[in-house]
Amino acid sequence: MTTQGFGAQLLDLPAIFLGNFFTIPDYQRGYAWEKKQVEELLKDVEHLMSDGAALRHYTGTLVLGRPLGGAEGEFHVVDGQQRLTTLVIFLRELYERLPDDQKSSFAELYLQRGDLGNERSVLRLNSDTRTFFERVVLVDGNTEHCPISLEAQQRLLDARNQISSWLDEQLNAGVALQAIKQTLELRLGFLVYAPKEDAETGIMFEVINNRGKPLSELEKVKNYLIYCCVKLSANTLRESIDQDWSEILKALNVAKKTSSGDEGAFLRYCLVVHFKLNKTDSQYGYEELKKRISLDKLLAKPESKTQAIKRIAGFVVFMKTAALWYQRLYGPVHHGLEQGIIDILDQIRAQGRHASIMPLFLALVIKLGGKGERLQKLLRLLEILNFRVYMARNMTARNDTGQGDLYWYAARYYHGGLVSEVSPEYRKMGREFVESDEDALEFFLVDFVHAYAAEGRFKASFTLDAESPDDFYKWSGLRYFLMNYEAKLQPKKTIQIDKILLSVNGKKTADYFSVEHIWATKNRVGDGENNRKQDWYQRRRLGNFVLLELRLNIQGCNDDLEDKLVKYLAKGGDEPPTDLQQVRKMGSDAAAVMSSMEGRQRRINFYHDLYDELNNRQEQRYIDFAESRWSLKGFLGNKKILKESAEMVAEEA
Incomplete structure (x- = not known):
């Protein structure tokens, strides 16, 4: 086949495909087009079919x-792999609908060539998606024998289904199949460039793909590392990177961390640890990597x-291990x-x-190999x-306060070498010894917590000033707090703490815990009753909230407390009462307080006083729990800090 005419004129698909085979190199990204990009291509085809002109339409560039x-x-x-791949999928779906006498020559031109047993796909994708593309997307779409493990594979299948649906719609609307075929083959025009390639020009690792789909930072890093392998003639390492990168992407897919932002964050965290990047430099991870691996x-x-x-x-192995832990944390795969x-x-x-903290x-x-009591203790400190x-x-004015120190x-x-950063006078404190890097990290993290969330401030964070506009219902940590509280109340029962990550949409009401106002915002508010400033204060306090099964919350969300408790705690009925111990405790408190108020007329202050007492009781329980659950007792450095705090208080006194 001759390449005469490449780059000189718009070529149609038969001219591009005749006698040629195409491979997406492994240094290229996987298939990245989503519904929007595929839809734009289909609209281009529609416009060309309705346009009577015979001229070719510039569709894109192939390098x-x-x-x-x-x-x-x-x-x-x-360059141009996204569009080319999508067009091959389009041609495969068109082939499926062609008359039998046209199929053989059409398939040989665009889809597969070779003698029986030696067939080869005209377009081969990179190693991550090649098998899936050839056995699923270009066959019958059945994933039973080749399950989806990467987001790029899912996008390939989605594109196939989208194009198939579009073709059926066109044919059902009376559009001739041959009209679609002629439009694809003769009206789409491409500028094709094929420069002579050597070890360098073949690795254009910063090419930006079509239709506004730029390479992610993670994709750029992979391409740069393979570029380095080519320059270094490290063929075995190049093959290893291809394999390891596939494992990295599969792990991120299991973790559901495949968006450009998620991948960028994963890369930053790896660069911070492996190459000692500071917080600022980590924002420019790709450029910083090229400085640290400067050919x-x-x-x-x-x-x-x-x-x-x-x-x-070393860096690729670190990233692969980090991706494995992403899978374990977010998957979760345990x-x-x-x-x-x-x-x-x-x-x-x-x-x-x-x-x-990532x-x-x-x-x-x-570093600790994912096991051991020391790791458990340090991870627990990280959670605290x-x-x-x-x-x-x-606690902090910004979500990233102190982040640079943690990095x-x-x-x-x-x-x-972290232990050398601990001042000599703190290496031995009574019976505490700072002898290892694990000791030093524990020491510094305890100091960090006291600097930004000291005991007094932490305790005060669970109370609300009457003049504050804050509302604990809007506190992003509320459900996490209440789930932990429930786990403490029922230590012998398995409380699935990450149920708080569930969305109410599409979930069974028994699977979702909502946050319940004990004194609902819409309860007894009419005609000015219980609608004063002091009443709204009671409704916003931490003690006014408990977790509740959604089915029960729906039943009695705005009822008076007496009516709620019947629904939440009474035995019998079609649905069992709440299984949450914190609701039972609230019910016990409510019964005691209402008993003490028996005989009082239910005038304007009755409900305020009732809920004020309930809030006081429950709020104190919550504070006691928080001080115990997220205590630093038993960690290195806490005695030193508490001693200094006591001395400071004594001096002020």
Whole structure:
């Protein structure tokens, strides 16, 4: 096949495909088009079918590379792979609907060529999606023998289904199949460039794909690392990166962390720990990586090649291990983990806010091998820190306060030497010894918690000033707090703490715990009754809230307390009463308070006084629980800080 005419004119699909084979190199991203991009292509085809002009329509550009040692007509798709892949899917769906006498020549041109037993797809995708593309998307769409494990695979199948539906709609509307075929083959025009390729020009790793789908930071990093392998002639490492990257993407898919933002965050955390990036530099991870693996510098001396290869391999292995822990945390996939570790992972996952602690989390689980009592203790401290500093109400002015320090601790701990940062006078405190990096990390994290969420401030965060506009119902940590409280009340019962991550939409009411106002915002508000400033204050206090099964909340959300308790606690009926101990405790309090108020006329202050007393009782229980549940007692450094606090109070007195 000759490449004459490439780049000089708009070529149609038969001219592009005739005698050629195309491969998406492994350094390229997976299939990234979503419904919007596929729909735009289909609209282009519709417009061309309704346009009577005979001119070709510019559809896009293809940049093709000639692989070293490749046969005539063998091309790598450097740019334009998304559109080309989508068109091949389109052609496959068109083939399915063609008359039998047209199928053979059509398939040989666009889909598959070769003798029986030696057939080869005209378009081969990268190794991550090749098998799925050829066995599912280009066959019958059945995933039974090739299950979906990557988001790119799902997008390929979605594109197939979308195009299939569009074709059926067109044919049902009376559009001729041959009209669609002629439009695809003769009216779509491409500019095709095929420069001679060597080891460098074949790796255009920063190419931006069509239709506003730029490469993510994670994709750029993969492409750069493979580019480095080509420059270093490290073929085995290149193959290893392809395999490991597939595992990374599969793990992120299991963790449901596949958006561009999620992938970018994952990359930042890995760079912070592995390459000791600070918080600011981590925002420019791809550029910073190129500085730390700079080929110009590393290749300046021949002996630097080994160093470069080891540095690349080490980072990829770290990312693969980090992705595995993402899968364990968010999946969750807990095979082979100690029960104590699983319990803490459940707690951390349920917190839902991890940006500040994730580098520390990865540093700990990877360095300590994912097991051991020391790891359990440090992860528990991390959960305490995350709740007290970043989830408790109004502890910090910003969500990323102190984040730079935590990132520094993560990097320094992972690479060793953190213990040297502890002042000598604190190395031995009574019976406490700071002897290892684990000791030092524990010491620094305790100090961090006291700096941003000291005991007094933490305790005060659970009470509400009457003049404050805050409302505990709007506190993002409320459901996490109440789920932990329920777990404490029922220690022998398994409380699925991450039920708080469930959405009410589409869930059975028995599976979803809602937050219930004991004194509902719409209860007894009419005609000015109980609608005063002091009444709204009672409705906003922490003590006014409990978890409740959604089915019960729906039944009595705005009723008087006496009527609610009958629905929540009474035996019998079609539905059992609440299974939540915190509701039972609230019911017990309510019965006692109402008994003490028996005989009082229910005038304007009656409900205020009733709920004020209930709030006082429940709020105190909540505070006592919080001080115990998220206590720093037993951690290194706490005695030192408490001693200093006591001395400071004494001096002020």
